[in-house]
Amino acid sequence: MIPTRARRPLTLRDVSEASGVSEMTVSRVLRNRGDVSAATREKVLTAAKALGYVPNKIAGGLASQRVNLVAVVIPSLSNLVFPDVLGGISAELDDTGLQPVIGVTNYSPAREEMVLYDMLSWRPTGVILAGLEHSRAARAMLQNSGIPVVEIMDVDGEGIDTLVGISHIRAGREMAARILAAGYRRIGFVGTHMPEDHRARKRLLGFEEGLALEGVQLEAREYYQGGSSLLKGRELTERILTRAPDLDFLYFSNDMIGAGGLLHCLDKGMDIPGRIGLAGFNGVDLLDGLPIRLATTDARRVDVGRRAARLVSGKDVAPENRIIALTPTFLPGDTIRAVPG
């Protein structure tokens, strides 16, 4: 029974009058709170459905001082990485009555500040946001909000409240160790130029540290701007190999451009992983069907989302040190030589 189009939004009072039950009891029925007799409940539900009543959470939130929203602030949706994190978050929030609300910053600190301001003005139950680097004002706002704040995807730095993520410095360092162990020595890096992609920056930092332990330095770098695509990976790889033809390894700042690089090398008939080795970062399985599998590091995206959601929902309690550091796991693929010996 489809009701006629409403001209004035319906209120509890309408349901109350239609059912002959007090507003308070109607409210109880609709929220499954407190004890209500089956008969009354029935009357209320029938009336509410017949009218097509939808509760007003604005009023409810104001009255109860509780809002079932969790603010989730991320840099981008097209990055492949973030949908996975969001998947983990919503999976874990699903049975808690909490709802994620997504805000996108486009890697701009100013935009992040605006988005946070906007979201906090809805008085959410908690905040999950990517990264540790935020404007002074943003930190102050979060501090002041008095709600749980979980910074995700990075644990290399000072947090506001609680951190969940991997150490990108460590991920970079470990990749360097693997590469060196496999005997590669003339190493190039292809990555984003965005100064605001702090995680990529830290990865490179750790990578160079790892190389330095064996006295190796990066031989060439190639930077790009904007989003990552196979095509961009191809172009950059071609460019870096033109400039430095004798490189024997390329470390890419993510799997998508890494895959582009892989395709380029295959096109050129290069021997992988003999003549040249390749590695990306993230561990996205979307690309699993490539001719050969790219070596990479699993950034534990879904787990990061889950753990963060468990914290804001109160399912988990933050550890003493307020840091949950997950282990970035190396996925060898087919583009790194076996360790000799």
Added chain:
Amino acid sequence: MIPTRARRPLTLRDVSEASGVSEMTVSRVLRNRGDVSAATREKVLTAAKALGYVPNKIAGGLASQRVNLVAVVIPSLSNLVFPDVLGGISAELDDTGLQPVIGVTNYSPAREEMVLYDMLSWRPTGVILAGLEHSRAARAMLQNSGIPVVEIMDVDGEGIDTLVGISHIRAGREMAARILAAGYRRIGFVGTHMPEDHRARKRLLGFEEGLALEGVQLEAREYYQGGSSLLKGRELTERILTRAPDLDFLYFSNDMIGAGGLLHCLDKGMDIPGRIGLAGFNGVDLLDGLPIRLATTDARRVDVGRRAARLVSGKDVAPENRIIALTPTFLPGDTIRAVPG
């Protein structure tokens, strides 16, 4: 100046007391409404910043009966398609003061109903949702909401209020025409099995209609479940070609599995587009760097998002017939033979 952590959320009254200005005037300053003397404005802003005050939109929304939120309901975030649509929406909403709020249904009508209920309970300014197929209850809710409702990405069917999208029947039919014109005759289809992916279903419908115009029927079909990846595309292509080795064309329900199919055929050393032709759907440029470009249809994702956002924000007015049908454009790529003659 970072204020000390708040134990009680700050209110207008706090700012009012700190600045010696009435609550009402503080409210005016913070919203840039009405005339306020420069001196007063200054006092207020200083106090607000010093305290770290963040307005309470819950209270504001209740009082003003206006909420700057636009509900956006989509089936999935991992589909590559939807981030593009969202990009169009937020680009167009950016200068309107409206904020998109994203809800994800996982292609489940029941979940869609819940998500809508939840979002409508926040009394958003408008709703943008994917597809035309919704539960009775969902349609009733939307009808009743009294706010603009824009259904996107499909124009083949009855809408609730306004439609923006492409005709998938037409997209399928036109692809069939191109394929037949190029001389292919033994045609297979690889697609999702999800009964809830109505757009894929309509595409196939149109495709078969288009084939039938020339007396051609699909020779084989291969269905899969779950998300799309290169690997799945490879597997399905291998399977369908094993069952029906003499197919000379494969139509995929999206670019990602189409690209997987492409890689499989290349692996097998098949002559593309001579021995076999291939086409996908969507026109995602993420995959542009493949060895050869997959033929596809551009689904106009960003435009769809933009037009929908223009409608809910009032920048555009809906046409008389309440339908904005964009043209799905054919992108030939390298995987369809040139039309002979």
Added chain:
DNA sequence: TTGAAAGCGCTAACAG
């Protein structure tokens, strides 16, 4: 240009 009063639609707290 500023302020005072009333109330948005709901729920907490209490009473019965």
Added chain:
DNA sequence: CTGTTAGCGCTTTCAA
């Protein structure tokens, strides 16, 4: 188990 009362923190409306 059900109802009454009093706000939640803002903005609308009206008056000064």
